[in-house]
Amino acid sequence: MNFLTKRLLDMSLSKKLFWLVLICCVIASFLFVHNNYAFYDDTIVAVTATKIVDEQTVTDRHDNMDKLFTQYVSAVVKNGSAQGDTIRLTNNYSKSQAFDEPYKVGDELFVTLTSSDAKKMSATITGVKRDKYLLLVAWILAIVLLLVGKKQGFSSLLTLLVNAVILSFALDLYITQSNQSLLWISAGCIILFTILSLLFVNGRNKKTAAAIIATLLGTFSSLLITYLALTVTSGKGLRYEELQFITRPYEIVFMAGLFIGALGAVMDVAITMSTSMFSLYDKDPTMSIKALKKSGLEIGKDIMGTMTNVLFFAYVSGSIPMLILYFKNTLPFGYTLSVNLSLEIVRALAGGLGIVLTIPLGLYSALFFIKRQRAKL
């Protein structure tokens, strides 16, 4: 406790003010999402009691054992004309919970009233109110980022927000101006994302300039190679039917996603390369270009392996539940993998190419700036 008070006293006034404002924001936003029922058109109910009334063991046609439950749920209506009334709902769920879930006291649900007769109200459950949990996780992320990252944490938080806003605007532009190609829009986005993120994270200097050039060259060249590879093989082995939620030409959407997905990793490599090249040069400005090149390449080799893995896991992991569902429905192994993983694997491979190509690109663009600086001296 002493330590805490000391920390608090040591803090500058502006810092104290910052945390105070932040805490106010947290409290205000929590108060809002816990009381925003009036903003929803759908009826919301809060669960007050639950009771399992039926339970049976079932075996499906693939010999999978499961259990089915029937649950009575009592809930209070939170908005609309029936506000304050108690309602009884029936919920069926399975033990594996693929499409359903049990409800517990405190959960808030969206329902459609099927009969609004005050005596015998009935309704069907249409969804769960999850906004408060999203807010909770977002605040945990923001606070951990600020506590660990301090100033840099704050700027990365800003970068994330700005990038999300740009993306949203770009997609709006794409939806409303259907004659604009998604690829051009995402190319524009990528240039904006790169410049803004690297400037925010690293400040205005030569290192950033070198990293921006390397990122753009790396992303566009890996995209070009992927595009050529897709054209040469005419996309054989790719199962686009797995690309869910598709309302637009799927190949373009896939390419655009591939384009944006690798960007973060490529930026990461580019900035690591240029920062370490410049710090080598700053330590010993007499270092020969050849020696610089060699050290830079060593650093590149060090980060290559882990970076390609970052993308691989970020892409492939999301398919786990779907893969298990396929396996358990006794679909063939090879078919299941190719339907569910082909696009993710191509994404990971294309991203990996981007990462690997950015290593020499980052090296040479940093060298270019270092040479220019040297010529001036």
Next chain:
Amino acid sequence: MNTIVLMTILLLLAMTIIGGKKGFRSFIALFLNFSVMIILLFFMNIQSMNAIVLTLIACVVIACINLFFINEITTTTKAAFLSTLLTTSILLLVILAVSDLALIHGFGEEETEELGAFSPLIGISFMQLAISVIIMSTIGAITDAAIAIASPMREMYIHHPTSSRKELFQFGLLIGRDIIGTSTNTLFFAFIGNYLALMIWFKDLSYSIGDIVNSKIFSSEFITICCATIGVILVIPITAAIAAQFFVRKSSDRK
């Protein structure tokens, strides 16, 4: 030729030409990680197995591949290994709490129609699978950050062997703050790229903001991104502390 085969060959060539022996090793590591994933899937199919426990075991194996196979077994990689495991365990607690509340497991109602031909009663807990997805998507990023902090700390300690544990810890935090922006960005863009189609879909069908944030598909994606990023941030102080312990303890043994 199959696109995946061609792309794999291209990546192998690029990694070997640019990275030499180490590049080739990194490619093999990628392949090994893919195999771990497949083996994990096989075990997840067994009803009596707990998917979360299986995922944690897979994480240990993956951390071994990423740290000890690509690099070598040194004090640095050992410190990074321990930090990875500790971070994953702490992150698991956060994920357990959130996923129990937010009910983000299973498939969204938007997917019901497409999966209509499947029997959903497969006896495998989708809650556990959802948790395992979050951990698996961030394990690569956590090991990456752990080694990125532990290596420069070792360099620092070699150049300044008199530094105290606290100084070394502070240095680790400093390095961590330098990479915090880019690592959060890496995950952010990877997820955005993966779910671009979904976002266009939401916009095309003019979902309201309320519909989007409460839908299972979006909220599970959002919670995955946030938890994955929290993991990458948590690994920074944890690695700084563990590596400082490891390096400074080693020198006192020598005395």
